Amino acid sequence: MKTVETSRLILRRLTLDDSARVEEYASDYDVAKTTLNIPHPYPEGGAREFITSILEAERNGKIAIFAITRKEDNGLIGLINITGTNANRRAEIGYWIGKPYWGNGYGTEAARAVIKYGFEELNHNRVYALAFTDNPGSWRIMEKSGMKHEGILRQHAIRDGRPVDMTYYAILREEYTG
Template sequence: MAYFKTERLVLRPLQLKDAERVEELAKEYDVAKTTLNIPHPYPEGGAKEYIQRVTEAEKNGEIVCLAITQKENGTFIGIINIKEDLKHHRGELGYWIGKPYWGQGYCTEAVKALIPFSFQELKLNKLFATAFTANPGSWKVMEKSGLKYEGTLKQHVHRSGRYFDLAYYGLLKEDYLGEW
């Protein structure tokens, strides 16, 4: 299990004890609407089921999923993960932060902590992420973290009865090694 410490954060394995806090933060409509997979309204007990599914997927080498917590007090503030595609040596980065913690740089700090891990430990060739084009907070995290804009996927996803465009960002191992 991976642990990472940054200046202000500890990224640690997600645990069942996090379920109540996950539900508390994820039930906020403004958080759910920025993601593809967080339902709204958030179902009671849904976080426990999610954590159990993710834990099983981690055992199968399909994902690395970590709780984002504040270093000073251990407060759970969000989740970050990398879904691995071993066949193509790439990983899809996903993350969300609870609304009270938006705009404080926490997400960028967490993403930057996982980039070296994705190339050095997971041996990925590419790390990529997508965000709704209408969610500049998310794609700005990608830009600040060193991922490069590769294009817009038009009406690529369907959520809440509408189609949404996704901004697609990526970082190749060769570019990472050249930059760092």
Template sequence: MTTTLTTARLILRPLAETDAARVERYVSDPDIAKMTLNIPHPYPEGEALTFIRSVQLRVEEGNNVVFAITEQGIDDCIGAMSVRIEPAHNRGELGYWIGKSHWGKGYATEAARAMLAYCFNELKLHKCMARAFAHNPASWRVMEKIGLKEEGLMRQHFMRDGMYIDSKCYGLLREEYLQGS
């Protein structure tokens, strides 16, 4: 994947092996891990490089699009934005994280808005969805700001650290996106 997305303040570019040290530093923060399903804590040393290589394989297979989020003029990764594609259903599920030192600046919303446009305009997906732990209002507010509609609460849908966790689900259909909903 060589696609790059540009927003007013950000550049979303392919995640690269050179991002491993910054990814590892950011996702080692327990506050990042506790808001995600698949980031372990403590984060194993060297795991970021393994993660990036596995992502690159899924991208090559056409099942994922994953971008490093960078500030314009600064190529350092400050987060990641992805869409996991389900070709059989022509839909994608957004996923994202932002390094804690960059929280509260609107970067997740800006990057998610660009990814949503990419999903509908370039990938021609029928639906985009996203899920967030119910105890993570910052994440589900991003979904609401980019126009996704709340579809429901999946009670005790995930298990994280031995506890069942509710998940809020949001989605947007292509026709709604094109109508500006």
């Protein structure tokens, strides 16, 4: 897993030292409520356990999760992952940004960089993402990253006991312009 640099961000491997920042932002229900894998309430010490399991999964080549950090202060502001299979050369991306940093284009900048990583470093043929239909911030990132809308998966998941519709976007290698 390489470090990825964009104009304002460094995407790097997570370490256990990131636990406190991850826990602080992931504990915010406004961040958790439109994701499928952040529990709420967030368990104390949960980020440390999460990062430990991620480092293990990365060693097995199952997933790559980047800490999204700002160049200006080296601070972690969010996470982004790309998870795929070599068999079909496709990968899914997912991300969150800590609430204090929303609305600055960081999510879009990180997503574009990871899509590039998926095509250029991991040799994928297709990169896709899913978002709640009522989460325009997320599907706007997909649109701004060159992904195309492929459909709606009705009641595809359950969040807090409530069925949610998911919107599905993807970009193909042949559409990727770098």
